[in-house]
Structures are given as C-alpha cells and as structure tokens.
Amino acid sequence: xxxxxxxxxxxxxxxxxxxxxxxxxxxxxxxxxxxxxxxxxxxxxxxxxxxxxxxxxxxxxxxxxxxxxxxxxxxxxxxxxxxxxxxxxxxxxxxxxxxxxxxxxxxxxxxxxxxxxxxxxxxxxxxxxxxxxxxxxxxxxxxxxxxxxxxxxxxxxxxxxxxxxxxxxxxxxxxxxxxxxxxxxxxxxxxxxxxxxxxxxxxxx
Amino acid sequence: xxxxxxxxxxxxxxxxxxxxxxxxxxxxxxxxxxxxxxxxxxxxxxxxxxxxxxxxxxxxxxxxxxxxxxxxxxxxxxxxxxxxxxxxxxxxxxxxxxxxxxxxxxxxxxxxxxxxxxxxxxxxxxxxxxxxxxxxxxxxxxxxxxxxxxxxxxxxxxxxxxxxxxxxxxxxxxxxxxxxxxxxxxxxxxxxxxxxxxxxxxxxxxxxxxxxxxxxxxxxxxxxxxxxxxxxxxxxxxxxxxxxxxxxxxxxxxxxxxxxxxxxxxxxxxxxxxxxxxxxxxxxxxxxxxxxxxxxxxxxxxxxxxxxxxxxxxxxxxxxxxxxxxxxxxxxxxxxxxxxxxxxxxxxxxxxxxxxxxxxxxxxxxxxxxxxxxxxxxxxxxxxxxxxxxxxxxxxxxxxxxxxxxxxxxxxxxxxxxxxxxxxxxxxxxxxxxxxxxxxxxxxxxxxxxxxxxxxxxxxxxxxxxxxxxxxxxxxxxxxxxxxxxxxxxxxxxxxxxxxxxxxxxxxxxxxxxxxxxxxxxxxxxxxxxxxxxxxxxxxxxxxxxxxxxxxxxxxxxx
Numbered sequence: 062x063x064x065x066x067x068x069x070x071x072x073x074x075x076x077x078x079x080x081x082x083x084x085x086x087x088x089x090x091x092x093x094x095x096x097x098x099x100x101x102x103x104x105x106x107x108x109x110x111x112x113x114x115x116x117x118x119x120x121x122x123x124x125x126x127x128x129x130x131x132x133x134x135x136x137x138x139x140x141x142x143x144x145x146x147x148x149x150x151x152x153x154x155x156x157x158x159x160x161x162x163x164x165x166x167x168x169x170x171x172x173x174x175x176x177x178x179x180x181x182x183x184x185x186x187x188x189x190x191x192x193x194x195x196x197x198x199x200x201x202x203x204x205x206x207x208x209x210x211x212x213x214x215x216x217x218x219x220x221x222x223x224x225x226x227x228x229x230x231x232x233x234x235x236x237x238x239x240x241x242x243x244x245x246x247x248x249x250x251x252x253x254x255x256x257x258x259x260x261x262x263x264x265x266x
Numbered sequence: 267x268x269x270x271x272x273x274x275x276x277x278x279x280x281x282x283x284x285x286x287x288x289x290x291x292x293x294x295x296x297x298x299x300x301x302x303x304x305x306x307x308x309x310x311x312x313x314x315x316x317x318x319x320x321x322x323x324x325x326x327x328x329x330x331x332x333x334x335x336x337x338x339x340x341x342x343x344x345x346x347x348x349x350x351x352x353x354x355x356x357x358x359x360x361x362x363x364x365x366x367x368x369x370x371x372x373x374x375x376x377x378x379x380x381x382x383x384x385x386x387x388x389x390x391x392x393x394x395x396x397x398x399x400x401x402x403x404x405x406x407x408x409x410x411x412x413x414x415x416x417x418x419x420x421x422x423x424x425x426x427x428x429x430x431x432x433x434x435x436x437x438x439x440x441x442x443x444x445x446x447x448x449x450x451x452x453x454x455x456x457x458x459x460x461x462x463x464x465x466x467x468x469x470x471x472x473x474x475x476x477x478x479x480x481x482x483x484x485x486x487x488x489x490x491x492x493x494x495x496x497x498x499x500x501x502x503x504x505x506x507x508x509x510x511x512x513x514x515x516x517x518x519x520x521x522x523x524x525x526x527x528x529x530x531x532x533x534x535x536x537x538x539x540x541x542x543x544x545x546x547x548x549x550x551x552x553x554x555x556x557x558x559x560x561x562x563x564x565x566x567x568x569x570x571x572x573x574x575x576x577x578x579x580x581x582x583x584x585x586x587x588x589x590x591x592x593x594x595x596x597x598x599x600x601x602x603x604x605x606x607x608x609x610x611x612x613x614x615x616x617x618x619x620x621x622x623x624x625x626x627x628x629x630x631x632x633x634x635x636x637x638x639x640x641x642x643x644x645x646x647x648x649x650x651x652x653x654x655x656x657x658x659x660x661x662x663x664x665x666x667x668x669x670x671x672x673x674x675x676x677x678x679x680x681x682x683x684x685x686x687x688x689x690x691x692x693x694x695x696x697x698x699x700x701x702x703x704x705x706x707x708x709x710x711x712x713x714x715x716x717x718x719x720x721x722x723x724x725x726x727x728x729x730x731x732x733x734x735x736x737x738x739x740x741x742x743x744x745x746x747x748x749x750x751x752x753x754x755x756x757x758x759x760x761x762x763x764x765x766x767x768x769x770x771x772x773x774x775x776x777x778x779x780x781x782x783x784x785x786x787x788x789x790x791x792x793x794x795x796x797x798x799x800x801x802x803x804x805x806x807x808x809x810x811x812x813x814x815x816x817x818x819x820x821x822x823x824x825x
C-alpha cells in the first residue's frame with residue numbers, strides 16, 4: 062500500500078491560502094472564528110514593566126474624548142456613550158493598559174483631532190456641530206482603516222482606531238451597554254441551542 | 267513528633283493530588299496533602315465569580331501591572347483580568363528556556379483543577395499499544411483493559427457529561443446526559459457524517475461540567491465563567507469534588523504554603539521515609555514522615571522534586587537510575603485548524619453560555635487510513651454568532667454601527683486541532699542550579715520542541731479542518747497555523763514514564779518509582795505516550811488505580 066503525501070487530502074480540497082491570524086482564545090474554552098475588537102491593542106504578547114511618566118490627561122482632554130465617544134456611539138432610543146462617562150474610561154484604559162508607545166499615539170491624537178477639526182471646520186472638536194463631528198470622525202475612520210491596512214505589525218494603531226475601539230468596549234461592557242444595548246444574564250441556568258431570532262432582537266452580551 | 271507522621275503524603279492538590287487524597291483517605295489512611303501555594307476556599311475564594319462584566323476594573327482586559335506580574339501567560343490568550351489571580355507570579359518562580367517552553371501554572375489549593383478546560387476523554391486501546399507497535403519510546407506496561415474500570419470509577423465520581431457514540435477510537439463511559447450541539451453545529455455535524463460516510467463525526471464535547479445535579483453538586487448554570495471558579499460547584503475541581511470527600515473522612519490534613527523540596531530516601535530500606543517541606547511564608551523547614559508518598563505536583567514539578575531529591579546513591583535524583591527522569595516531555599500541539607462563515611440560520615440563535623464546544627475524534631492513521639506521520643489528532647471548536655466584540659471595520663461610526671452591534675452577527679465556525687506528540691528522549695528538563703527562585707531553590711531548565719512527525723501532522727491538522735468545513739458548505743474557509751511551543755497545550759507529560767523495565771523507565775506498572783517503591787507518581791509525569799485527547803481524566807483514573815494498589819500493598823506489608 063502506498064503512503065499518500067501529507068498534503069493530499071480529499072479531492073475537493075483546494076489549495077487553501079494560509080493565514081496567520083494573531084487570534085487568542087478569550088474567555089472561551091474553544092477557538093472562535095473572527096477577530097475581536099481591541100485584539101491588536103489588548104492581546105499584545107509583551108509585558109510592560111514600567112512606563113515612563115506621561116503627561117497627565119487634562120479635563121479638556123476628557124471632555125473632548127466624551128464628545129468623540131458620543132459621536133461614535135450616539136444616543137438613540139437607548140443611551141449612548143456619553144451616558145457611561147466614556148472619556149474617563151478611555152483615559153483610565155490608556156493609562157493602565159496601553160504600552161508607552163500606544164499611550165503616546167493616543168495622547169498626541171487628541172491634538173491631531175483638534176487640529177483636523179480646526180482645519181476643516183474652524184474650531185476645536187468640542188466646538189463644532191454634531192453633524193460636523195460625525196463628518197470628521199467618518200473621515201478619520203476611513204483614514205485609520207487605510208493606515209491600519211498598511212502599517213507594520215508592531216507599529217501602534219492609528220489614534221482614532223484606539224478611540225473608536227475604546228468607545229465600543231467602554232460602552233458595551235458598561236452596565237448600560239450590557240443591559241440595554243445588548244442583553245446580559247448573570248445566571249442563564251440552561252442552554253438552548255436553537256431558539257428563534259428575529260432581526261432587531263438584542264444580542265447576548 | 268507524632269503529628270508529623272502520616273500514613274501517606276500527597277504532594278500537590280490539583281486534579282491528581284485531589285484524587286489521591288480522596289482515595290487514600292476513604293480507604294482509611296491518614297493523609298497529609300501538601301500544596302505549595304495559598305488556600306482557595308470553595309465558593310468564597312472565587313472572588314470574581316459572581317461579578318458582572320462592568321465590575322471588572324479594566325473590563326477584563328489586562329492592565330500593564332497584570333502583564334508585568336504574569337509575563338508567561340501573555341504567550342497565549344487564556345489569562346484575562348478576572349482570572350489573573352489564579353496564575354502563578356512568574357517572577358517568584360522563574361524557569362530557563364534552552365529551547366522555548368510555555369509553562370502555564372497555578373500555584374494554589376486546587377492547582378489547575380480550578381483553571382482547566384474540563385474536556386474529558388478516555389484513551390482508546392490503540393493509544394496504549396502505539397509505542398509497542400511502532401517501536402517508539404517504551405511500551406506501556408498497562409492496556410486499556412487495565413484502565414477501563416478506573417475510568418468508570420473516575421467518571422462516576424467526577425461527573426462527565428457526554429454522548430454515547432460507540433466509536434472504538436473514543437470509548438464511551440459512565441456519562442451524565444450530554445450537553446447540546448447548537449443548531450448550526452448539528453447541521454455541520456450531519457453534513458460531515460454524510461460526506462465522510464460516518465468515518466468522521468462531530469459530537470458534543472465530553473466535559474466535566476454537570477449537565478444534571480450529581481453527588482450533591484449543582485448542575486451547570488451555563489454562565490461560561492468556569493475559569494473564575496464555580497460557586498455552584500458545577501464543574502469538577504479539587505474544591506468542588508475530591509477535597510470535600512477527603513475532608514469528610516476525617517483523615518485529611520491539608521497544608522498550604524508548603525513547598526516540597528525533596529523526598530527523604532533511606533538507602534538501607536531503599537524507601538522514602540517522608541518529605542522535606544519549605545514553608546513558603548516563614549521559610550522554615552519541616553520534615554514529615556509517611557509510609558507512602560504520592561507525587562502529584564504536576565508533571566514538571568514532580569520531576570523537579572525527584573531530581574532535587576538527589577543522594578549519594580542517586581546523584582541525578584530519586585528515580586534517575588534509568589537515565590529517563592526528566593526526559594520525554596510531551597504535550598499536545600495545537601493552535602492549528604480552520605474557520606469559516608456559515609450562510610443562513612440568521613433566524614436562529616442560542617440561549618445560555620455553554621462552556622463546551624464540539625469535538626471531532628481522531629480519524630487519521632486508524633482503520634486502514636495511513637499517513638506519512640504516525641498517531642493523530644482531534645478537533646475542538648464551536649459555531650457562534652458574532653457578538654458586540656466582533657471587529658467589523660466597515661460598520662464605521664454612529665447610530666448605524668451602534669445598532670448593528672446590538673444585534674448578533676452571522677454564524678461562524680472555528681476549530682483547532684489537538685495533536686499527539688511522540689516521546690523523544692531529547693525533549694527534557696534539567697535542574698538549573700545557576701538560577702534560583704524566590705525561595706533560593708534551583709529552577710527548571712527546559713529544552714524541548716516538536717519534531718518532524720508533529721510538523722507533518724500539522725499540515726493535515728489545518729487542511730483536514732478546512733476540508734471538513736468546506737464539505738459542510740461553509741464559505742470563506744481559512745486554515746490557520748498560529749504556531750506552537752511545547753507546554754502551550756498545558757498538557758505537560760512524560761518526565762517520569764511508566765514501563766516494563768527499570769532500565770528504560772522511571773515507574774513500574776503500578777506507578778511506583780522503581781528506585782523507591784513506596785513513592786508513587788500519578789500525574790502527567792507518568793505518561794509513556796500522550797494520545798491526542800485531553801489527559802486529565804486519565805490522571806484521575808490512573809491515580810485511583812494506583813491508590814487502590816498502594817493501600818492493598820501496605821496492608822500486605824509489601825511496601
């Protein structure tokens with residue numbers, strides 16, 4: 062009996078392109094498909110012993126970040142990110158969890174955001190209208206997507222990607238987000254593997 | 267001095283140590299169980315188990331402080347903010363990597379039984395015969411038939427939920443009712459079954475979570491927070507299961523903060539007389555005497571204790587006469603598989619957080635299949651709808667993005683293979699006396715890596731996964747190989763293997779150290795090969811079997 066080659070599998074098996082995803086198991090005991098938000102920023106493999114002292118975030122920074130969060134996740138029929146103190150959350154996460162390089166990019170990003178706002182609409186981010194805020198952040202979102210597609214793996218992400226991810230994480234994992242935007246049950250008590258779903262129903266946390 | 271003498275000493279309080287304590291105390295022995303780390307009380311010790319997501323300060327992301335305290339677990343994604351308290355402080359207990367080794371540890375009462383993945387499978391008869399048939403490593407001195415009654419025993423007590431499949435490569439056992447595959451997994455399972463004419467099967471994982479109340483313990487509440495400790499006692503751990511049984515006998519003494527530094531060996535009787543303990547808090551040294559010693563410190567630390575027990579008689583450590591002590595390190599290599607997108611089922615969803623997934627038992631190199639490598643692998647995975655954490659760049663910002671994330675995404679299937687590693691004498695650990703831990707003790711120096719057999723296997727592990735997902739009709743199917751270093755599977759094995767012959771093995775068929783027959787090793791160190799299934803159930807069964815023998819032998823005066 063001849064031994065088949067290792068790569069020879071079923072006839073229908075075509076040459077699959079190998080991908081190299083840096084995708085870690087998060088909470089779940091099994092691997093899931095798909096990337097997780099913030100995985101690049103939070104699933105770093107490095108240990109950060111000590112950050113050099115960084116300039117303090119100011120109240121004005123917090124107010125600006127509140128405005129960013131409120132634009133990324135606005136109030137709809139349920140509260141938005143402004144209801145969860147999103148600016149303070151971002152500052153806390155950047156201070157406690159980001160590497161020095163990431164921290165620096167984020168912090169400088171606040172200045173860049175205001176500069177972009179001034180150039181386009183003639184005022185700081187907090188001073189422009191809600192429509193102008195949305196316009197600007199849509200533009201920055203496009204910019205960060207392009208930047209992130211091209212950047213080297215070990216380079217920090219675009220500052221607006223950081224702000225967007227922190228807005229999403231801070232909002233959905235807050236009590237308001239987890240219980241009003243999505244649906245969290247502390248003790249489900251049972252598992253049902255096939256229940257009806259209709260478009261618009263909230264997802265589980 | 268009287269309180270310092272016991273019938274038996276059990277070193278370690280994890281999965282196998284807990285079982286040793288339970289079995290030995292229930293058979294009437296006065297047992298001292300030694301644990302190097304702190305105590306974690308059942309229920310009250312699980313400090314984060316009942317917290318809501320928003321109560322985690324960094325919403326379960328890792329702070330730089332936690333990263334600094336636990337650098338080794340950063341090599342994979344199992345540690346997060348809420349379970350970080352169970353992971354060893356790596357700087358206190360360093361190790362040396364001559365070749366990369368991922369050593370993920372939990373030093374506390376219960377050990378990794380609090381942190382484990384809970385997947386529980388019997389070995390099959392081929393696993394126990396493979397070394398002999400292939401001339402690899404050394405032959406197991408036991409066969410499936412020797413273990414079968416002890417698998418029964420372990421499952422009956424621990425509570426393993428699972429389905430009866432009648433598959434020779436994955437023997438059925440005393441199962442609690444199975445958990446449920448979800449609607450998409452059922453569909454994929456049916457397609458795989460048809461496509462491969464039932465030669466491959468996707469089943470619900472067999473897991474040490476109680477699908478119904480069992481032995482006075484609550485059934486699983488489907489919270490999927492097992493790694494925080496279960497306040498319902500719904501998965502098997504030392505705390506939920508074996509420790510209360512041992513305590514109930516009145517025969518157990520548990521001593522936390524007790525680092526066993528050596529086994530005391532009497533060269534006249536050729537037996538151990540007890541162990542030396544370094545108190546991790548006071549740094550005082552104590553000696554405890556016993557008639558027998560069970561080493562259950564986890565595979566690598568069990569070998570460390572034996573090596574550190576060197577005497578004039580055995581300069582390389584107790585149990586070193588064969589030259590195999592510390593060699594033949596095995597694990598399961600993984601982080602290779604495939605994922606894909608499911609079309610449809612958008613009107614279907616799930617309720618509850620099932621801490622389990624599907625399992626695809628081994629199909630390679632069995633029943634006439636023959637590859638250019640030996641042994642095989644199984645898959646673990648699940649089908650899920652994306653949640654709010656899904657990374658969808660095209661969603662942009664604003665109300666539309668917010669609303670989209672309040673609803674589930676499409677279904678995806680992801681799976682990873684767990685492959686067998688064959689024993690290799692060159693994969694080894696040694697004592698590194700140049701590097702000391704926090705307590706001044708020599709540390710382990712690891713040198714191990716996977717070889718050609720495993721590397722060839724990984725090609726199939728990715729391709730077969732992708733092929734099955736395509737056969738099941740998934741789209742955008744992508745195989746992946748995220749790389750692997752030994753230890754990462756957290757299934758360390760083999761450093762004190764069992765065998766027929768004291769010249770080529772450390773332990774005999776009853777897990778006795780050939781060089782000191784009142785010392786038993788029943789954790790992962792005893793393994794002569796690794797199978798591809800998760801090993802903990804085998805450690806439970808092996809420990810119960812050895813304890814039964816040990817008590818019999820004690821009564822007969824044989825040891």
